[in-house]
Amino acid sequence: FTIKTVHMEGTTLQIPFSYFSREKIIEQMKSNPYDLLIIGGGITGAGIALDAASRGMNVALVEMQDFAAGTSSRSTKLVHGGLRYLKQLQVGLVAEVGKERAIVYENGPHVTTPEWMLLPFYKEGTFGKWSTSLGLKVYDFLAGVKKSERRKMLSREEALKKEPLLKKAGLLGGGYYVEYRTDDARLTIEVMKKAAEKGAHIVNYTKAVQFLYQDKKMIGVVCEDVLTKQKFHIKAKTIVNATGPWVDEVRNKDYSKNNKRLQLTKGVHIVIDQTKFPLKQAVYFDTPDGRMVFAIPRDGKAYVGTTDTFYSDDPIRPYITEEDREYLLKAIDFMFPDVGVHEEDIESSWAGVRPLIYEEGKDPSEISRKDEIWESDSGLITIAGGKLTGYRKMAENVVDLVVKRFAKEGRNFGSCRTKTLPISGGDIGGSYKFESFIAKAADQAVSYRFTKEEGKQLARLYGSNVETVFSYGQQFEQLKECPLPRILYARLMYAIEHEMVVKPVDFFIRRTGAVYFHIHMVETWKEPVLQWMAQHYGWDENEMEQYRKELDDEIQKARFSV
Ligand code: FAD
Secondary structure: OOEEEEEEOOEEEEEEOOHHHHHHHHHHHHHOEEEEEEEOOOHHHHHHHHHHHHOOOOEEEEOOOOOOOOHHHOOOOEEOOOHHHHHOOOHHHHHHHHHHHHHHHHHOOOOEEEEEEEEEEEOOOOOOHHHHHHHHHHHHHHHOOOHHHOOEEEEHHHHHHHOOOOOOOOEEEEEEEEEEEEOHHHHHHHHHHHHHHOOOEEEOOEEEEEEEEEOOEEEEEEEEEOOOOOEEEEEEEEEEEOOHHHHHHHHHHOOOOOOOOEEEEEEEEEEEEOOOOOOOOEEEEEOOOOOEEEEEEEOOEEEEEOOOEEOOOOOOOOOOOHHHHHHHHHHHHHHOOOOOOOHHHEEEEEEEEEEEEOOOOOOHHHOOOOEEEEEOOOOOEEEEEOOOOOHHHHHHHHHHHHHHHHHHOOOOOOOOOHHHOOOOOOOOOOHHHHHHHHHHHHHHHHOOOOOHHHHHHHHHHHHHHHHHHHHHHHHHHHOOOOOOOHHHHHHHHHHHHHOOOOOHHHHHHHHOOHHHHOHHHHHHHHHHHHHHHHHHHOOOHHHHHHHHHHHHHHHHHHOOOO
16 A cells, blocks of 8 residues: 555556655656646545546646645535535435445545534524425435435434534424545545555646647646756646646636636634533534534534635635634524634634636525536546545546547546545445454554554554554654654654655645644644654755744644734
């Protein structure tokens, strides 16, 4: 696992999926003509890389930031069918993404967890008892939900037992149904690692800056290594633009805009410690202005979101405004009036932009989340819109199109194989074995001098890759001096040597989610991590200062102090 198989003429070379392989990977990219080159390393690009590589295509992927640094680390972190789309009668979308939930879970039970969601209904609320009951029944039916996870209807007392903090006035009861909680950035990296294992050549911090053409057909891309500023060419028979909020910018480089365009909308989330907001149960609830938001317990915190407002700034660093923060605090106050959460209780936050397809005259929340594939005269394929949840199916549709193109040349790559393909870390023999896998890993952890609790925690995070993570516990023993605790050392080294971490922000935001959910831990350990990475990567004082500043900026932004 996490090992890249590089196909050179007649030989197979193993390259770790690590920063230290960058040069080798880029060398390969310069010399290999690819069947498929993907621009964009969010969940959409990762999914396409895995689908294509697993069908036997020669695949490359470039990401201009870190993997998932765009929208794919900034979502509500749910693999869900989108109950509210049912209200908009988008039956097809609900059926398709709803069914995908179980597949995404089965292929990676370490990054996706079933989560019972409470949908309270009130005397004057959007949903009544019957509409909730019927809506959830249709939802379960469309998504093909298994019997044990079908919706239950709760009385007022039962709903309050599940979540005593709910507003009591007018409460009639609740719908209780299953969604799936995920870590969007870790889901992306696990898909990416699996694609690399299947032979895809993948690199982060590499930007596609220009297209190459022959007879008006696209034959490659000029890339810039963002770290060294060096430019190089990648040649490919097919090129896919999977750049999420940037798809129009990339299409502009091809002068290939059709009559469709993106409409970005921004969504923010806030994180509050459970000592201030002791939420027990995930709740999906009405806001005073008739929208719906989630409140979800996770890792001793509760996070709440999202907003949905038009966005026209640079998608690179969306940020939270005071208005966004007020909106979410009001929403919490509206549904959990006894909690009394204030501005100073917000521990962390994040903002993301949705790459939606423009629809005339629609409000942000009304715009469809569906995906579309656009083909330009030059041959560029663009995938726009969509959701994290539907990434595998979106990838299948894109790669089917690529396969059709190859079929015209007499090359056959067959049909999609990802439906039952575990992603990296998902090789545990089926989701039903997950708990027994965790128990075994806890025992095993002890022989690497981790506690059983640490073993469980690591196994839940890294799934079947956990033994490699454990092995750094042994390595830790041999170090003369290390400023980090054993478990942090193991996670950091695994991220460095198997997950292509380049900068401290990559580790603290996208490989661990710590800036969002354990910001105190980041503040405690940022300097030792920085020192350790500097030693490992050979950074000088200037580079260290630059990475320190970058991390501090992210922490301040998450904390609203900028
Ligand atoms: P991105 O993740 O943005 O990836 C595109 C990548 O392309 C970026 O990393 C970018 O750096 C890179 N790139 C751009 N230009 C170039 C270039 N020239 N060269 C190289 N790389 C380039 N979906 C769900 O299923 N469940 C949810 O709970 C959910 N909640 C959401 C909440 C919010 C607030 C938002 C904003 C979205 C939510 N979504 C959710 C939607 C989901 O997050 C997105 O649909 C998905 O992450 C988009 O992934 P992507 O790969 O298409 O885009």
